[in-house]
Amino acid sequence: MADKEETGTVKVSADQPQTMKHSARSIAMGAAFLMAMAAVGPGFLTQTATFTGQMGANFGFAILVCIIVDIIVQMNIWRIIVVSGKRAQVIANEVLPGLGYLLSFLVALGGLFFNIGNIGGAGLGLNVLFGISPENGAVIAAAVAIGIFVVKNALTVMDRTVQLLAVVKIGILIYIISVMAVPYQSAIQHTFIPTQMNFYAIVTIVGGTVGGYISFAGGHRLLEGGLKGKENIKYVNEGALTGIGIASVIRVMLFLAGLSVVVLGDKLDPTNPAASIFRYAAGNFGYRFFGLLLLAAGMTSTLGSTFTSTSFLDYAVSSKGQSKYNQYRKWIIIGFIIVSTAIFYFIGSPAQVLVVVGTLNGFILPIALAILLLASTKEKIIGDYHHPRLLIYTGWLVVIFMAYASINTLIGLF
Numbered sequence: 001m002a003d004k005e006e007t008g009t010v011k012v013s014a015d016q017p018q019t020m021k022h023s024a025r026s027i028a029m030g031a032a033f034l035m036a037m038a039a040v041g042p043g044f045l046t047q048t049a050t051f052t053g054q055m056g057a058n059f060g061f062a063i064l065v066c067i068i069v070d071i072i073v074q075m076n077i078w079r080i081i082v083v084s085g086k087r088a089q090v091i092a093n094e095v096l097p098g099l100g101y102l103l104s105f106l107v108a109l110g111g112l113f114f115n116i117g118n119i120g121g122a123g124l125g126l127n128v129l130f131g132i133s134p135e136n137g138a139v140i141a142a143a144v145a146i147g148i149f150v151v152k153n154a155l156t157v158m159d160r161t162v163q164l165l166a167v168v169k170i171g172i173l174i175y176i177i178s179v180m181a182v183p184y185q186s187a188i189q190h191t192f193i194p195t196q197m198n199f200y201a202i203v204t205i206v207g208g209t210v211g212g213y214i215s216f217a218g219g220h221r222l223l224e225g226g227l228k229g230k231e232n233i234k235y236v237n238e239g240a241l242t243g244i245g246i247a248s249v250i251r252v253m254l255f256l257a258g259l260s261v262v263v264l265g266d267k268l269d270p271t272n273p274a275a276s277i278f279r280y281a282a283g284n285f286g287y288r289f290f291g292l293l294l295l296a297a298g299m300t301s302t303l304g305s306t307f308t309s310t311s312f313l314d315y316a317v318s319s320k321g322q323s324k325y326n327q328y329r330k331w332i333i334i335g336f337i338i339v340s341t342a343i344f345y346f347i348g349s350p351a352q353v354l355v356v357v358g359t360l361n362g363f364i365l366p367i368a369l370a371i372l373l374l375a376s377t378k379e380k381i382i383g384d385y386h387h388p389r390l391l392i393y394t395g396w397l398v399v400i401f402m403a404y405a406s407i408n409t410l411i412g413l414f
Helices: 024-039 042-084 088-095 099-130 134-150 154-178 184-192 199-210 214-224 230-262 273-311 319-347 351-375 389-413
Strands: 005-007 010-012
Touching (some): 024 042, 024 154, 024 199, 024 230, 024 273, 042 088, 042 099, 042 199, 042 214, 042 230, 042 273, 042 351, 088 214, 088 351, 099 134, 099 273, 099 351, 134 154, 134 273, 134 319, 154 273, 199 214, 199 230, 199 351, 214 230, 214 273, 230 273, 273 319
């Protein structure tokens, strides 16, 4: 059994199911919040508000479908990663040599471009709160993010920061809902009996919740915390379901707040639909609250994107190889954040690029899920663990659905 070692910005336990400082459950909760808050970024806020404005109460059905798909995806991916004790890219290379490098390229590239929006969102949040230019606000947010990653016990600091900001997000949305007349009956009715279904809305919010790097944020966090092997399935289940639950609660609250505006006949501002919800709810005071929510969303997604994307550059299967990689990881993280910030600072938010990357996210999900489902059948990867047939069958249904949807989305774009 390898000794616990300091590995750059984080501490990793090579073989132990628990680290010395944290229980397995606390590691699982850290993974849950990282996954959830990586999803709840500026794009998440905009997507939810936009589709609520377009579809009204019927968007509740899309959210319901999204939650079901999220559970299937995360339960499959987290289980297979933890049981194998290997990162997704290493698993992919064992399924088919070279496949891991393709997966890493797609995830890291998508994560980099999404991080432009994350950093930009945090900068806009500071602009709303303090009048700082979005560009300078992005620089401040980037500096804070780098500081979190380079301090001693970075994983613990990251977990605590993400959890604190999650409480801020939920608290703000609870307040906004409390001052609005929410049409609960209409929301519930159309969630289960919709009068309109938007296929692309479902694809978009699924991709925004468990697509791209977000699919692996929790699983890779569990590995870095030292959780691996089938004996930790219990904590995998707790973490995955908690993460999906948190992200879903935030989406539902934002949906209800937006619906409260829509049913009154008001139109959400298409240039910033999420902000207009808060303006309608509480005027300028509500708009300041939106700034705080946007800052929190941008920061948590920046942490999640950076952590997960850079974890895809590690192909080590031994503690020695991992130690060598972690000597450079701090600089990889710093470079990742600086490049994202520089692109936003000098070019601005490249909306068209982000749309294309959003489509890429839709492609990454079925590819990644298919790879891990194949891995679940290989004894050399998962040993004597038997992956539940229900997860396998439903997982392949999601692969087929998302692949078909992504191809149709791509055709629509061009």
